[in-house]
Amino acid sequence: MARRAALPARRAALADADALEAFENKVFDGDQLSRRSFRYYADTPTAILRVMKQGGALAAYSLLAFRKGSKIARLYSIAVDPAHEGQGLGRALLKTAEKDARAHGCVTLRLEVRIDNKRAIALYEKNGFTRFDEIGDYYEDGATAVRMEKGLTAHIIARSFKSSRR
16 A cells, blocks of 8 residues: 655745756656746746655656636646655645645646556546546657546535535
8 A cells, every 4th residue: 555645745936947857857758848848837827836855856746737717727747756656646746736726716627648657547547537538649759648537526515515514
């Protein structure tokens, strides 16, 4: 059984851009975000970039994006250092992204994931995401993406129902 994540997920700062770029290049073989992109996402109101550090080193990050006027948030990326896999960091970042999306007024969270990333797909499905589409030739190496989504309102409605019964 995986251990619970004990690392806090804080919002990234502009000063994290170099570490994020190096981390991105370490974790992903292609489709990597640039330092410039990380600086943009750390400083824009249309995204929430979160980092988890252990011993001063980056252990994981997530990127959640919003579109003005839309109630759909997009989980653009979750990355966990292979040395920290199985510690619950991905799940913790996913739950934080859901909370952030709700706080931003979103009712749906969507994402794309490589069809061959079985571990990530299992994490998303275990946490209530469902597949709704596939996009061929989505990644720079030609891999297919699975599109997944999760409704965020059920949790809010259930909490409201419990509150009204007291």
